[in-house]
Amino acid sequence: MDGKILPTVPAGPPPPGVHSNFIDPINRAPNLIACNVILLVVSTVVVGARIISRTLLTDWRLGWDDYTIIMAFVGTAIFGSFVIETTHFGLGKHIWDVPMTTYTPQYLWWIMATFAACPASYYFVKISILLFYLRVFQLQAKLRYMIYALMVYCTIYYWVAFSTVIGLCNVRNRQWDITVTMNCFAYGKLTFAIGGLDLVADALILGFPIPMVMKLRISWAQRIYLLFVFLAGLIASIACAIRVAFAVQSRGTTDATFAQYRVVTLFCIEHYFALIAACMPTLGPFFKWLRPNHWKHVAIGPQSIGHGRYGDPEAFERVWPRPSKTPSDDTLLGRSSVAPEAEQNDPTFSYSVQAHQSRAQTPQYMERVWVKSDAHASRKGDLKNEMELQARDTASQSS
Secondary structure (H helix, E strand, O other), X not given: OOOOOOOOOEOOOOOOXXXXXXXXXXXXXXXXXXXXXXXXXXXXXXXXXXXXXXXXXXXXXXXXXXXXXXXXXHHHHHXXXXXXXXXXXXXXXXXXXXXXXXXXXXXXXXXXXXXXXXXXXXXXXXXXXXXXXXXXXXXXXXXXXXXXXXXXXXXXXXXXXXXXXXXXXXXXXXXXOOOOXXXXXXXXXXXXXXXXXXXXXXXXXXXXXXXXXXXXXXXXXXXXHHHHHHHHHHHHHHHHHHHHHHHHHOOOOOOHHHHHHHHHHHHHHHHHHHHHHHXXXXXXXXXXXXXXXXXXXXXXOOOOOOOOOOOOHHHHHHHOOOOOOOOOOOXXXXXXXXXXXXXOOOOOXXXXXXXXXXXXXXXXXXXXXXXXXXXXXXXXXXXXXHHXXXXXXXXXXXX
């Protein structure tokens, strides 16, 4: 054995008839590392595409929803690095194949750091989605208050979850030093409670835009597309539900390193897919930039992308100059004329997008005018170029 002295004391007792294997044990850590690396690369590309869409491809500016998603990306990357580091100390192996010298204290310290990073990074994903709703939808006061209430709920809930994980035991060293014998909270019950509250937050946040999308006067294909974009986070919610089920199922197990491998894997899928889903509604301009002919029928993205300008940031700057004032937030719906179905009783979501083109302007410089409707479906417009519109009417009548 090359003169190496193998450890003889495992971190946990093996089942009857099973012997510890410190040479070539069953190890699922490579799968977890590969999952982390692949999803981290995809998340980096998606977040980068979001920033490019906001800064170069449209007249939007980076807002608080973008800043919080960047913070969420940094937190998720830190979480992924903790997970990879934990695999070096036994995660993914059976506990009887992990030496006691490895399991204590390194493994316990890193696994607790991983669990503590989860609520800290996931919080910014939820806040970014809610800030995006405030930015893209024109909402009545009561709907805005609902979003504010969800923000307060997420802030309190994730802060409590983070504090609980950090101070899980009366003596925090108990988390990474098995020689300290102090009582801890029931980990299974804590995981079930945190996961349940996570699912409640997911249901409220993902379900919020559904009534608004259903009221839009667009084709069913476009409506289904928007629903798919907004509900992409269901993958993260499904992973969360499975994670809670695994955590409850593994309560009382003595094979902690192998049982926690499944939970941590689902944590990774949940976090990365939530981050990707939060960026999906903003990627329309980027997809249209990549393949304008393929995406021209989809009502998202900028009004037009000039041929022969791809990959030229200065050209994008000329086509979509940064406005001096806050632009109309209609990038999500792009070139289609969108209006809500008229409702006399409760028009909770009422706006339309109309594009007006002047004779001296190219399609790239189309102006967008928000036309709001009141409760009685009366239309009021803020027409910026009234003289030009009158000239058009006169020309059409004379012809």
